[in-house]
Amino acid sequence: MSHLKRRTFLSGITGAVALTAVGTQARAADGRAQAPAFPVVRKGGAAATVLWWGGATAQFAAGELAGYVQRMSGARLQVVHARPEQPRTAASGVAVLPGLRDQGAVVPPPWLADADAQLNGRATDSYLVSATAHGVLLSGVGERGVVYATYALLEQWGVGFFAPGFDYYQGAAEGVPRTADIGVRAQSLLVTPPWPVRRKAIEEGWSISKSSLTALIDWMGKQRLNILVFPYDYYGAGVTRYEDFAAWMAPELAKRGIAVEVGGHGYDAFLRPADYPQYYTAGANVFDVHDDAALSQYIANVVAYLRDRPEIGVFDCWPPDGAAWPKATLAAFGSATNAEVHVVNTLVAALADAGLGVQVERIAYGAGLDTPTAGYAFDPDVVIDYAAYGRTYTVPFGDPSSTVNAHYLDVLRQWRATHPGTLAIYDYSRRYRWRELGNPIDVLARDAETYLSVGVDGIGMYAEPASWLQFEAVHLFAARSAWDPTLTYDGFLGGYLPARFGPAAQDMADYLLRTADDPDILNTASQPAALRTKYQAAAADIASAQARTAADSAAALVLDRLAAGCELALADIDITRYAQANDAAGKQQAMDLYRRLTQQHRFNGIQLESSYSTPRYGEQVTRQQIATEYRSPAWGYLPQTQLTVPQGASVDLTVTAQDVDFRGHDVGWTLVAPSGLAADLTQGSLRVSEAREVSRTVRLSAGSGLAPGQYTVTVAFTADGSELATTRCTVSVTS
Numbered sequence: 001m002s003h004l005k006r007r008t009f010l011s012g013i014t015g016a017v018a019l020t021a022v023g024t025q026a027r028a029a030d031g032r033a034q035a036p037a038f039p040v041v042r043k044g045g046a047a048a049t050v051l052w053w054g055g056a057t058a059q060f061a062a063g064e065l066a067g068y069v070q071r072m073s074g075a076r077l078q079v080v081h082a083r084p085e086q087p088r089t090a091a092s093g094v095a096v097l098p099g100l101r102d103q104g105a106v107v108p109p110p111w112l113a114d115a116d117a118q119l120n121g122r123a124t125d126s127y128l129v130s131a132t133a134h135g136v137l138l139s140g141v142g143e144r145g146v147v148y149a150t151y152a153l154l155e156q157w158g159v160g161f162f163a164p165g166f167d168y169y170q171g172a173a174e175g176v177p178r179t180a181d182i183g184v185r186a187q188s189l190l191v192t193p194p195w196p197v198r199r200k201a202i203e204e205g206w207s208i209s210k211s212s213l214t215a216l217i218d219w220m221g222k223q224r225l226n227i228l229v230f231p232y233d234y235y236g237a238g239v240t241r242y243e244d245f246a247a248w249m250a251p252e253l254a255k256r257g258i259a260v261e262v263g264g265h266g267y268d269a270f271l272r273p274a275d276y277p278q279y280y281t282a283g284a285n286v287f288d289v290h291d292d293a294a295l296s297q298y299i300a301n302v303v304a305y306l307r308d309r310p311e312i313g314v315f316d317c318w319p320p321d322g323a324a325w326p327k328a329t330l331a332a333f334g335s336a337t338n339a340e341v342h343v344v345n346t347l348v349a350a351l352a353d354a355g356l357g358v359q360v361e362r363i364a365y366g367a368g369l370d371t372p373t374a375g376y377a378f379d380p381d382v383v384i385d386y387a388a389y390g391r392t393y394t395v396p397f398g399d400p401s402s403t404v405n406a407h408y409l410d411v412l413r414q415w416r417a418t419h420p421g422t423l424a425i426y427d428y429s430r431r432y433r434w435r436e437l438g439n440p441i442d443v444l445a446r447d448a449e450t451y452l453s454v455g456v457d458g459i460g461m462y463a464e465p466a467s468w469l470q471f472e473a474v475h476l477f478a479a480r481s482a483w484d485p486t487l488t489y490d491g492f493l494g495g496y497l498p499a500r501f502g503p504a505a506q507d508m509a510d511y512l513l514r515t516a517d518d519p520d521i522l523n524t525a526s527q528p529a530a531l532r533t534k535y536q537a538a539a540a541d542i543a544s545a546q547a548r549t550a551a552d553s554a555a556a557l558v559l560d561r562l563a564a565g566c567e568l569a570l571a572d573i574d575i576t577r578y579a580q581a582n583d584a585a586g587k588q589q590a591m592d593l594y595r596r597l598t599q600q601h602r603f604n605g606i607q608l609e610s611s612y613s614t615p616r617y618g619e620q621v622t623r624q625q626i627a628t629e630y631r632s633p634a635w636g637y638l639p640q641t642q643l644t645v646p647q648g649a650s651v652d653l654t655v656t657a658q659d660v661d662f663r664g665h666d667v668g669w670t671l672v673a674p675s676g677l678a679a680d681l682t683q684g685s686l687r688v689s690e691a692r693e694v695s696r697t698v699r700l701s702a703g704s705g706l707a708p709g710q711y712t713v714t715v716a717f718t719a720d721g722s723e724l725a726t727t728r729c730t731v732s733v734t735s
Contacts, residue, residue: 037133037186040096041075044180048135049101051082054092057143060255061150062094065138068154071176082107090115090128093139093146096184107137115139122192125226129153129189136184144226144257151222152189157182160499161222163472164215166465167662168561168605170690172554173215175499193224197383197424197458198482199261201229204432205240206610206623207466207630210248211661216463217249221256223479227314228253229460231264235321236272239623250311261361262309263316266323267343270301281326286319289339290332298343299350306351306358314359314383317344323367336367338376348379363387363426364415371414380421386412386456387426393438393518396446398453409450416455424458425451429474432462432612436470436568437519439512441477441489448485458482466630469558469605470565473512501555504545511541511562515569528577532570539566565606568597575616591617599637602629603660604691628725634658634665634688636717637727639695644732648704653679653729655715656695657686664689668718671698676706677713677731700731708735 039047052062059081066077082095083104093115095107111130118128119141127140127149138149151161160175200220202208220228228249234240242262253260271287271294273280279287279294288294306312317340319325325336333339344362351358361383362368369387378384388397388408395402397409415423427447429440451459461478468475476496481487493512497505514534521527542563549555571594578586595617602609609629614621629635636657645651657667670683680699688694700713711731717724 038096038098038131038135038184039181040077040136040184041069041073041180041182044074046075046077048077048096048098049105050077050079051095051097051101051105051107052079052093053082053084053107054146055143056255057257058092058094058146061138061146064147065094065096065150065154068157068159068176069182072157072159072179073182075182080105085109085112087112087116087139089119089122089141090137090139092143093137094150095138096136098135108135111135111137118188118190119145122190124196125224126190126192127152128191129156129187131184131187133186142257144221144224147221147256148191148224151224152191153184156185161219162476162496162500163468164212164219164465166212166215166468166605167660168469168603168691170557170662172557173219175554193483194452194485195456195458195482197227197422197460198225198479199227199229199424199458199460200225200463200479201460202231202240203229203462203464204234204610204623205231205464206626207464207608208240208245208627209465209631210245212465212630213245213249214252216465217252217256217258220258220479223476224483225258225479227259227261227460229261229264229316232262232269232316234264235623236269237623239627246309246311253311259313260311261314261316262312263314263318263361265318266320267298267318268320270305271298281328284324284326284329286323286325286329288326289329289343290326295343295346299347302347303350303354303356306356307354312358314361315347316361316363317347318363318365319368321366325367333376334373335370337364337370337372340368341372341376341378344382345379348381359383361385364411365389365426369411371411371418378419378421380419382419383422383424384415384419385424385426385460386415387428388412389428391428392520393429393440393443394521396443396450398446398450409454412454412456422457423455424460425456427459427461427478429478430462430464430471431519432464432608432610434519435572435613435616436467436565436607437515437522437572438517439471439474439515440518441474441492441512442516443518444474444477444481445487445489445492448481448487452485459485464608466602466608467606469561470607472558500558501545501549504548504555504559507541507545507548511538511545514538514541522573522576525580528573528580532573532577535566535569535573539563539570542566561601561604561606564597564601564604568594568601568607571597572616595619596639599639600693603635603658630660632719632724633661633663633722634667634719634724635660636667636669636686636715636719636724638715638729640729642730642732643700644734645700645702646734647702647706647708650699650701651731653698653700653713654695655684655686655698656693657688657717658693659688659690662690665719667694667724668721669696670716671713672716673700673713674711676703677701677711677733678703679713702731702733706733708733 050062050066052058062079066079069077080103084107122141124142125144127145129149130137140146140149158177163173165173230242329339348360363385365387391405391408397405459482477492497508501508514537546559571590574590598607601607639654643651655669667686671679673679678701686694713729716726
């Protein structure tokens with residue numbers, strides 16, 4: 001259960017917290033706003049020119065700076081390509097100089113020399129924001145540094161990058177203040193990240209689409225995340241595949257300098273049993289690693305793949321999930337981890353021989369959780385991701401009260417003591433099985449303290465778009481903590497809540513407190529009732545916050561969705577609560593409600609429809625089915641999949657359409673009923689726009705001579721003339 005105590009958060013945060021908070025303006029130690037040293041916009045008019053030098057990331061950063069200035073003030077800043085001296089470390093950057101400048105204008109050489117001096121020897125991704133009365137310089141180490149410096153300056157101006165701009169946010173993902181005057185305070189801000197690895201992982205990718213990936217990649221740059229992890233082909237299902245998005249993602253990643261990591265479970269993706277049956281032992285899903293011919297073929301296939309995809313920076317070399325190793329392999333190497341050492345190190349050597357600068361990553365997970373035994377060691381260039389899958393989030397990772405967590409921590413320390421290379425955390429705080437439950441932010445903050453003490457090098461977590469709004473605070477904290485693992489729970493909320501919710505900050509602090517429990521406690525006797533009480537109180541917190549919030553604000557949209565999220569959570573909890581009480585009728589009622597709410601809100605940012613949620617109401621879905629939904633512009637469905645009608649009587653069927661991409665669509669529908677089952681309407685069109693679903697009732701009449709039995713009614717949907725899906729309803733005719 002949650003160990004948190006109620007905190008008090010004020011809407012006027014000042015001092016040191018405000019300097020690092022999301023979307024807050026810099027202030028002096030006495031709380032007064034600092035006067036700008038350099039004006040960028042005066043009375044709505046441009047007072048400066050933006051110059052950039054270096055590569056594509058600098059050009060992109062300059063455009064972002066000018067774009068946000070225009071959104072804030074209406075002023076259009078001129079953007080020009082500078083002709084700098086040749087800085088060694090500050091090889092790309094953005095400068096803001098007074099007045100109008102021509103293409104090829106010169107950035108003052110002393111500025112570049114000073115930037116070089118400050119950045120020299122700093123870690124990759126370090127960035128510099130330097131400002132005087134004469135102008136501004138933004139630069140960094142590596143191609144991403146200038147992007148990070150630009151977004152850091154925008155945050156000083158009050159811009160809040162709360163979430164990716166997914167379609168369902170309807171413009172509410174960011175906070176951009178309006179002002180006629182923009183200036184930069186005098187400063188020399190040099191920031192170096194403690195962790196070199198800061199990831200988001202597509203993982204199962206049920207709800208990804210080109211639109212949602214665009215928004216995710218954009219937000220990653222704004223939050224200083226540097227690696228996007230994409231499965232080669234998740235579970236070999238042909239649905240969440242890197243190849244389907246690679247060419248399209250490449251320019252989005254490149255202009256922000258974000259690296260792409262590809263692979264995942266498992267070896268069999270590159271050595272398919274159907275193609276290479278000779279390399280597999282019956283009962284094993286891992287190939288015969290002890291067989292040199294098998295390993296050579298696997299290595300050759302991976303190297304060929306990576307040679308053709310030079311954009312891939314990291315390759316995940318993992319066995320299948322739930323790995324079943326050949327007995328001969330385990331006998332040859334002594335353990336699964338030792339066998340992985342053999343595979344991974346052989347791949348590292350082969351990539352080096354091929355002249356490919358791809359880093360190899362492996363996951364410490366399952367049978368391969370423990371460190372190698374004596375005589376075995378991973379190459380120091382290998383990234384080890386530590387995946388404590390069985391840990392609990394009821395208490396922080398370093399809390400000794402959990403024997404499970406204590407064991408995982410002990411093994412993590414062993415990894416740090418034995419592996420000299422990169423060691424990162426594979427975080428599970430957005431487990432799929434948690435559905436719409438759980439905001440363990442304080443646990444994550446305390447986890448980061450432990451990871452820092454152990455000496456890890458980074459962290460990553462899932463990035464499923466469909467339920468992001470429901471867990472906006474978790475995702476934002478995780479990103480901020482990846483950049484600054486010393487960030488505390490209070491420090492984060494003290495900046496985020498006032499900036500996001502204004503006068504409702506305290507209500508939202510209470511809401512997050514009440515929803516902080518590890519959802520796995522739902523499976524413990526007596527806990528569903530206690531969890532239900534907390535979510536009822538959380539719903540009241542949301543209602544109180546709504547009463548304090550302007551109806552047309554961005555916060556109001558977020559609160560409206562979170563209120564629906566509480567409804568979902570309560571229905572989910574009730575399914576378990578009634579099941580434990582052996583109340584079949586109550587359980588069925590909760591299941592029906594959960595099904596209806598899941599379908600209603602699956603495109604609104606609070607619920608992921610997947611094989612983790614639909615079994616709660618007794619239905620199974622395929623990955624392809626769900627991917628088709630989330631990658632479509634609109635959707636149509638039948639809320640009722642079963643109806644009963646007596647002979648000679650009528651029953652109503654509801655035809656419903658939803659807007660998936662929030663751009664507005666005409667959803668056409670055509671109904672086909674068997675002979676003897678008449679419909680008063682057989683076709684129509686529903687205009688959908690944004691979050692509100694639209695329905696039409698069709699009267700189905702069973703003829704008096706229609707034989708009792710089951711009949712199937714089909715409804716085919718289209719969006720703007722393009723086919724969507726065909727859905728079915730079983731109609732039981734009774735005598």
